[in-house]
Amino acid sequence: MSDQSNVNFRLNNSELWGGLIGLALGGFVIWSGLKLKLGTINDPGAGFVLFYTGILICLFAAAIIIAALTEGGPTFGSRWENTRWTKPVIIIACLIAFAFSLNTFGFLLSSIPLMVLLLRLVDPVRWQLTIPIALLVPLGMWWILKRLLLIQLPSGIFEIG
Amino acid sequence: MDTLINVAHGFGVALQPVNLIYCFIGVFIGTLVGVLPGIGPISAMSLLLPITLSGTPESGIIMMAGIYYGSMYGGSTTSILVNIPGEAASVVTCIDGHQMAKQGRAGPALGISAFGSFIAGTFALVALMLVAPKLASVAIAFGPAEYFSLMVLGLVVLTFLTQGSMPKALLMACIGVVLGVIGLDSITAQPRLTFGRIELIDGIGLVPVVMGLFGVAEVLLNTEQIIKRDIINTKITHLLPSKADWKASAGPMSRGTIMGFLLGILPGGGAVISSFASYALEKRLSKTPERFGNGAIEGVAGPEAANNAAAGGAFIPLMTLGIPPNVVMALLLGAFVIHGLQPGPLMITQNPGLFWGIVASMYIGNLMLLVLNLPMIGMWVQLLKLPYNILFPLIILFTIIGVYCSSNNVFDVYVMIAFGIIGYFMRKLGYEPAPLVLAFVLGPMLENNLRKSLILSQGNLMTFIERPISAACLLLAVVLLVAPLLPSLRQKRELVALDEEA
Numbered sequence: 001m002s003d004q005s006n007v008n009f010r011l012n013n014s015e016l017w018g019g020l021i022g023l024a025l026g027g028f029v030i031w032s033g034l035k036l037k038l039g040t041i042n043d044p045g046a047g048f049v050l051f052y053t054g055i056l057i058c059l060f061a062a063a064i065i066i067a068a069l070t071e072g073g074p075t076f077g078s079r080w081e082n083t084r085w086t087k088p089v090i091i092i093a094c095l096i097a098f099a100f101s102l103n104t105f106g107f108l109l110s111s112i113p114l115m116v117l118l119l120r121l122v123d124p125v126r127w128q129l130t131i132p133i134a135l136l137v138p139l140g141m142w143w144i145l146k147r148l149l150l151i152q153l154p155s156g157i158f159e160i161g
Numbered sequence: 162m163d164t165l166i167n168v169a170h171g172f173g174v175a176l177q178p179v180n181l182i183y184c185f186i187g188v189f190i191g192t193l194v195g196v197l198p199g200i201g202p203i204s205a206m207s208l209l210l211p212i213t214l215s216g217t218p219e220s221g222i223i224m225m226a227g228i229y230y231g232s233m234y235g236g237s238t239t240s241i242l243v244n245i246p247g248e249a250a251s252v253v254t255c256i257d258g259h260q261m262a263k264q265g266r267a268g269p270a271l272g273i274s275a276f277g278s279f280i281a282g283t284f285a286l287v288a289l290m291l292v293a294p295k296l297a298s299v300a301i302a303f304g305p306a307e308y309f310s311l312m313v314l315g316l317v318v319l320t321f322l323t324q325g326s327m328p329k330a331l332l333m334a335c336i337g338v339v340l341g342v343i344g345l346d347s348i349t350a351q352p353r354l355t356f357g358r359i360e361l362i363d364g365i366g367l368v369p370v371v372m373g374l375f376g377v378a379e380v381l382l383n384t385e386q387i388i389k390r391d392i393i394n395t396k397i398t399h400l401l402p403s404k405a406d407w408k409a410s411a412g413p414m415s416r417g418t419i420m421g422f423l424l425g426i427l428p429g430g431g432a433v434i435s436s437f438a439s440y441a442l443e444k445r446l447s448k449t450p451e452r453f454g455n456g457a458i459e460g461v462a463g464p465e466a467a468n469n470a471a472a473g474g475a476f477i478p479l480m481t482l483g484i485p486p487n488v489v490m491a492l493l494l495g496a497f498v499i500h501g502l503q504p505g506p507l508m509i510t511q512n513p514g515l516f517w518g519i520v521a522s523m524y525i526g527n528l529m530l531l532v533l534n535l536p537m538i539g540m541w542v543q544l545l546k547l548p549y550n551i552l553f554p555l556i557i558l559f560t561i562i563g564v565y566c567s568s569n570n571v572f573d574v575y576v577m578i579a580f581g582i583i584g585y586f587m588r589k590l591g592y593e594p595a596p597l598v599l600a601f602v603l604g605p606m607l608e609n610n611l612r613k614s615l616i617l618s619q620g621n622l623m624t625f626i627e628r629p630i631s632a633a634c635l636l637l638a639v640v641l642l643v644a645p646l647l648p649s650l651r652q653k654r655e656l657v658a659l660d661e662e663a
Contacts, residue, residue, distance in 0.1 A: 042615065088385055088585060091557070096578070141559075
């Protein structure tokens with residue numbers, strides 16, 4: 001956070017963007033509350049709490065934005081300074097791929113490649129360990145869930161599992 | 162006399178073989194997650210929440226409670242031997258505990274920490290046993306206005322104590338409320354924020370949200386750093402503290418126990434705050450404060466007693482008012498709700514077996530922990546050598562399976578992955594997930610009680626001020642909201658936040 005003290009207006013100020021996202025979210029919540037009807041103070045409607053929570057979200061987001069503009073804040077780059085940022089990116093990519101494949105290919109055909117990728121790409125584990133772990137853990141879990149706890153995991157289009 | 166009969170009844174429940182097994186599993190897993198840095202009791206409890214479905218409510222909740230107080234014991238082992246806190250409440254133990262270990266006094270440090278935890282845990286249970294039924298009888302008189310104000314106070318206290326910016330914490334709490342009210346409106350049955358998805362009609366599940374924000378996000382954050390472990394390799398001896406150690410620790414332990422218990426009861430307070438407060442108090446009271454930071458046993462005894470007493474105290478608002486004072490208790494509330502139970506003032510009278518069974522199981526669990534943490538210390542030290550590059554992929558797989566099993570629904574896996582990614586970015590940008598989760602759990606209750614109060618009072622907002630308990634809660638909440646604006650208090654709050662970050 002080397003440039004935290006920099007008070008100059010900067011577009012890559014992460015605090016500013018955090019506040020703006022909050023403001024947009026607050027606006028959406030207010031709109032949703034209005035759409036659901038506020039009701040009256042004697043008989044609050046379904047949108048009553050949403051509407052007022054939305055106003056609070058906007059107020060707090062505005063406070064964050066004002067602080068970001070007057071006091072400055074760390075840039076996006078400094079938030080990831082001296083970190084191995086590629087590692088979480090790899091995991092996120094693997095998880096998104098897994099999410100897409102889970103319904104189509106089923107639990108076993110999705111989780112085995114997921115484990116191989118996580119074990120090999122993040123902090124590489126030896127192949128001699130990767131293969132047995134990636135195969136045995138999902139298979140073992142599948143067996144326990146299906147046979148012992150009678151929980152059906154997604155089997156996908158190939159109906160494996 | 163009634164209390165003794167109830168305790169005997171509780172032991173009857175807790176000593177059933179199946180409950181003993183669940184209690185052991187709970188404290189064992191608690192110690193395990195306490196020992197392993199990077200996984201806290203919240204992740205472990207959310208991971209095991211679906212498992213509670215397979216047994217009776219007593220068994221499930223006994224196990225969940227065991228994980229919580231077990232993690233308080235286990236966390237100190239890692240702090241002392243590796244100088245990495247196993248979980249947040251053990252951060253302070255690193256300061257003097259690791260110094261003691263470096264000086265060849267790892268045994269007494271581990272010993273005093275385990276005995277301190279045991280004594281404080283037992284005290285907290287006795288106090289819980291005596292205070293909870295009395296508070297529950299008072300709480301019966303609580304109306305929706307009191308509940309609403311108490312929940313507002315709980316959320317404000319938590320945001321006040323959360324590290325970093327208060328507007329950010331309050332923003333998180335508001336977002337938590339919005340997420341909590343997704344689904345059918347309880348009064349008008351109108352779908353809210355469901356975006357036409359049938360899966361959202363019942364709202365978003367607690368398990369995928371918590372597992373995403375705490376489990377997946379924690380793994381993502383941990384993989385960013387190279388975790389270096391400086392494990393003390395010398396043989397651990399003299400686990401039983403000497404007379405001098407006991408003498409030096411008696412005062413800090415007693416003070417830490419009482420302070421921890423009281424802070425644990427407060428909504429938003431808890432184990433982390435109490436351990437910091439105890440350390441600060443002992444340092445202030447000491448005639449030789451310069452010893453603190455250089456291996457003072459008082460710096461281990463006080464905070465360890467405080468965090469365990471706080472863990473016991475935190476059960477009081479949940480059991481008597483049905484209001485979780487922190488995220489761990491929110492998860493426990495989730496376990497109660499899964500079993501169709503509503504903790505609150507009537508639970509002790511309507512479900513005495515459950516309440517007293519849980520209390521009695523905690524006595525037994527504390528004894529189990531003493532055995533697990535002293536004679537078996539070698540096993541936990543070996544576990545500290547487990548490589549993270551294997552552990553983290555396994556945690557991810559278990560969270561996926563855990564979420565799926567909680568609802569048999571792939572949609573919940575998507576929700577968990579989404580919240581994992583959101584949680585990671587939130588933490589990177591300095592937004593703490595704890596207020597969001599607590600507000601997520603309290604949100605529907607908060608809304609219900611607010612609307613009920615307004616309907617009952619025919620729209621008279623003064624109902625919140627005219628009722629003394631409600632007025633006191635709201636006044637305290639306002640004081641806490643205004644306090645950070647005062648320069649001296651702002652400085653103190655930032656100091657606590659900095660300490661926690663350290």
